[in-house]
Amino acid sequence: MGLHKILKIVAFALAIIGAIFALMLIAGDDDSDVGMAGNMLYVAYAVLGLVIAMVLVFVVKGLFAGNVKKTLMSVGAFLAVVIIGYAASSGTDLSLTPFLEKGLDVTESTSKNVGAGLIIFYILAILAIASMAYSGVKKIFNK
Incomplete structure (x- = not known):
């Protein structure tokens, strides 16, 4: 079966x-x-x-x-973007005082993780838009 x-x-x-x-x-x-x-x-x-x-x-x-080499290269590229996003995030961009006054448990580590997530999102969004534009331009010129 x-x-x-x-x-x-x-x-x-x-x-x-x-x-x-x-x-x-x-x-x-x-x-x-x-x-x-x-x-x-x-x-x-x-x-x-x-x-x-x-x-x-x-x-x-x-x-x-499938092709293991291609898959591992894609995973490696994604991990590189994550590392770049985490390294670019400082965690000190935000004043934590208003959050602490409201009783929210926000630390510099939390702020750094959120900032890293936003940077990673922006990088991946830019790459997605660029790849769509590239394929569209390539399709136009190949006709």
């Missing part, structure tokens, strides 16, 4: 279990709602865990089935 058929059966079984719990939640009285909602959450956690496991299996399977 193929992996696709097994995953299809597991998904069908989880759908039936979820439907049963949903019907029990809808038909139940008010006292049992908390227990049934907890059961629904357990089913949701199980489905999330299975989906994450399946994604990891298929990513690793696809990684070794």
Whole structure:
């Protein structure tokens, strides 16, 4: 039996279990709602865990089935962008006093991580826009 058929059966079984719990939640009285909602959450956690496991299996399977060198170069380029973004973020750009007065737990480390995330987003957005523009210009001139 193929992996696709097994995953299809597991998904069908989880759908039936979820439907049963949903019907029990809808038909139940008010006292049992908390227990049934907890059961629904357990089913949701199980489905999330299975989906994450399946994604990891298929990513690793696809990684070794395709061009490993190209994939590792792409991952390395992404890590380089992350390192550049983190190095460019100072964490001292923001006055932390207003946040601390409101009782928020904001530190220089938190500010540095947020700044690094923004810089990484900007770099990746610029690269995406540049690659779309490059492919568009290339398509125009190749006609």
